[in-house]
Amino acid sequence: MPDVLDSTPYDALLLLSFGGPEGPDDVVPFLENVTKGRGIPKERLKEVGQHYFLFGGVSPINDQNRALLDALRKDFAGHGLDLPVYWGNRNWAPYLTDTLRELVTDGHRRVLVLATSAYASYSGCRQYRENLADALATLEAEGLELPKVDKLRHYFNHPGFVRPMIDGVLKSLAELPADVRQNAQLAFTTHSIPTAAADTSGPVEEHGEGGSYVKQHLDVARLIVDAVAEETGVADRPWQLVYQSRSGAPHIPWLEPDICDHLEERHAAGAPAVVMVPIGFVSDHMEVLYDLDTEATAKAAELGLPVARSATVGADPRFAAAVRELVLERARGERGEDIRPCALGSLGPSHDLCPVGCCPARAPKPAAAGVDSPYA
Template identity: 85%
Template structure:
């Protein structure tokens, strides 16, 4: 049996996230980073940035990542992994991924496990992170620095440490509803809308099709949560997977229905209350605060429809423990052990190594930590 506290061959963990502005002056430069190469005028970015300006120009994602870093370090220290350092790098704002990898290389880190703050398969939620890793590694090589090897930890959408905190969040939200509407409350499981073409090609090639792995994985998590709520309350709440945060051109098909449209439809159908469950998000970042807590909640108020929004996982200690489990599981596998992989639901544990053709890009770019990686 593998040593349950041995992270070898890994000598560091990298928390890889999206990034966000930390003040009004950061908003437009941040959005320029996010949209680089798309030719979007600065005036349009200022319009898009109004969501951030409503909150003082500060995205909560960076502070939430700091809280997760603290939770990971505390969990690691409590379980004999305090010698394994945890670093943090972002795709679109400081601390930038390439700067963090430079720091790791200077610190002598040679084999790095990477946790992306995206739980599901999709181009934007997985392969784009892998492309960013490859670009940063190539930059280090061009500078004459030997980059560390990076291995991205598997998707964790159905890990108990990710699912159970969300179950508790739904139970808490239901308890906050008035008793007169609680039993009839509808559960609206929300995630980020993406173009249907991207959804259909998400996951390994064998899973491509209507909605691909992206929709299938979210549906599996929604079923797990709804069933757990039924078991604990005795009430089988009706539910549906819905979408939010669409940002594409109007003529491009994206996943639907939108959460606001869904609230209107459920209200018209006589539903007495709705709990919005943001299963597609690791933490309460801007798209949760604006699209759900601000926009969708305001629409529900106009309708006279009672709503609650359940919590995301954030820095829950159970999620930190799940990350430790994913790291040690992968470490043991890399050392040649066959290990039991923690997963709930019908889909089972995800792959360690993204296969060729998994979540393909419209314009192919090198991507690290996959079967097609240029970095062994």
């Protein structure tokens, strides 16, 4: 039998994700949730939803979260960690507020949150914290006893997140035709965000060109490049951080270059092949399936450029083990014990509590699980 691991003071883990439609009738209501308050007409949302309709109106993200839930529960049980795992979404069922209500009804009072976003940014961190504050406000209005909610630190540079991606790149390189494999280039992809949001991502002292968002992605890319070079014996393989899934107004500057533009440029420069590495995403959800596997792959075929797309971490057992390690690390810290946070690369482990001014929104809103949380 495994040793019993101590997660006190925490008595539950909440997997917090974006959510997605699970059938054609869900697509427009889901997009209405995502764009709430922006006044986007329903006809426009139907146009945007074509990506989902290509896949039967079903986003893969919910099944991927179910697989991650299963992996976490199996890992915890197999290592003697008695910590129930719940799941809630920002934009579709199971909704975050409903899940928090269930947690409270089940008697849980100290909750750790794992967000399915590994990096610092408004949309990848603070917006989740705002959603938590909104949900807690709803429960408070209902007269329920509120749990104390903390969020696990950013895990972009944890070995359990990085190593599966290294293996994914090695596998993708091996699948390329032998005559282009040696000189194939790497395109590390992540979600484009407005440059203003990137520049103010992370703590105030890290604000500047690209902020923490770009710095963190570049650090992960370098870790993967170095490991791939060591294991393939190919040094100085060209690589670049590029972006995908832009959705904003044309007049607002967003991070560039776009992956399709990058493929065109690399083809024109004589690149023999490109491996697309979606380091910005935890699982193969819709933006990976459409923007990379559909749109970017079609662009590459049009160019006659061989491409491969490496896997995200998904429900890899090493990622589940990393979550367990992060839970135990945070629990030890809350108990006042010595901890040695595990992190690769040059940036070190991220903060446990988001400081004031970290990833600010254009219109400030209360956010839980930070120094400035109204629910401390």
